[in-house]
Amino acid sequence: MKVEQAPRLATIEGIAMRIKCPWCGDRPLDEFSYSGDATVRRPDEASAADPAVWQDYVYLRDNPTGRHIEYWQHAGGCRSWLIVERNITTHEIHTVSLANPQQRESE
Numbered sequence: 465m466k467v468e469q470a471p472r473l474a475t476i477e478g479i480a481m482r483i484k485c486p487w488c489g490d491r492p493l494d495e496f497s498y499s500g501d502a503t504v505r506r507p508d509e510a511s512a513a514d515p516a517v518w519q520d521y522v523y524l525r526d527n528p529t530g531r532h533i534e535y536w537q538h539a540g541g542c543r544s545w546l547i548v549e550r551n552i553t554t555h556e557i558h559t560v561s562l563a564n565p566q567q568r569e570s571e
């Protein structure tokens with residue numbers, strides 16, 4: 465007896481999220497890997513000697529709501545790193561761009 469499986473649908477909180485990769489087009493969430501907050505910046509040279517600054521940079525993250533800018537990788541596709549502006553509450557995608565400026569220049 466053949467057992468059919470329902471198609472797998474990648475969701476976040478029951479919402480089928482899709483990301484439009486600049487190279488591959490509109491793709492399902494399960495092809496992407498979330499890679500963190502894209503707004504965090506490495507400490508500048510003037511503050512780099514302070515261990516508390518490094519602790520904040522490495523370990524502390526905000527827990528925002530609404531629009532947020534994140535790194536995602538199209539791991540199941542072209543493997544490009546992307547900067548995605550997403551509403552964390554509704555999972556609506558606002559903008560998607562390539563994270564690597566050199567990749568953009570070589571288009």
Ligand SMILES: [Zn+2]
Nearest residue numbers: 485488538542
């Ligand atoms: Zn892609």
